[in-house]
Amino acid sequence: MKKRNNENQSLSEVLKEFVDHNKLQGGLDKVSVKDVWYREMGPAIEKYTTAIKLQNETLYVQLSSSVLREELSYGKGKIITMLNRELGKDLIKKLVLR
Numbered sequence: 001m002k003k004r005n006n007e008n009q010s011l012s013e014v015l016k017e018f019v020d021h022n023k024l025q026g027g028l029d030k031v032s033v034k035d036v037w038y039r040e041m042g043p044a045i046e047k048y049t050t051a052i053k054l055q056n057e058t059l060y061v062q063l064s065s066s067v068l069r070e071e072l073s074y075g076k077g078k079i080i081t082m083l084n085r086e087l088g089k090d091l092i093k094k095l096v097l098r
Contacts, residue, residue: 029091030054036086037061041079045072057093059083069097 009017019025033054038046051062059080063069072079076095084090 029087032087033059033083033091036083040082040086054092057091058096059092059094060096060098062098073097 019028030053034052037049037052037059041049045068048063048065048068049061050064051060053060063072076097080092080095083092
């Protein structure tokens with residue numbers, strides 16, 4: 001960690017610097033993706049979601065319903081766009097439903 005400096009910094013600047021210095025952004029992105037999936041897809045889909053994993057630019061979502069998986073597969077592009085918009089960056093390039 002850097003030594004203390006005498007200039008004033010906002011809390012957001014300090015936190016951003018801490019995250020960058022310790023390379024924590026990848027882990028924070030994984031948590032954010034899960035939160036956004038559950039919030040945007042709603043409680044009906046949350047009930048059938050068993051696992052979510054972000055790896056490289058691919059989001060893997062495991063569903064317990066084959067019917068729901070088939071229905072969601074028709075709107076993959078729209079889901080990716082919606083999730084990226086809520087995340088505020090293009091984090092997801094591909095969606096794999098299992």
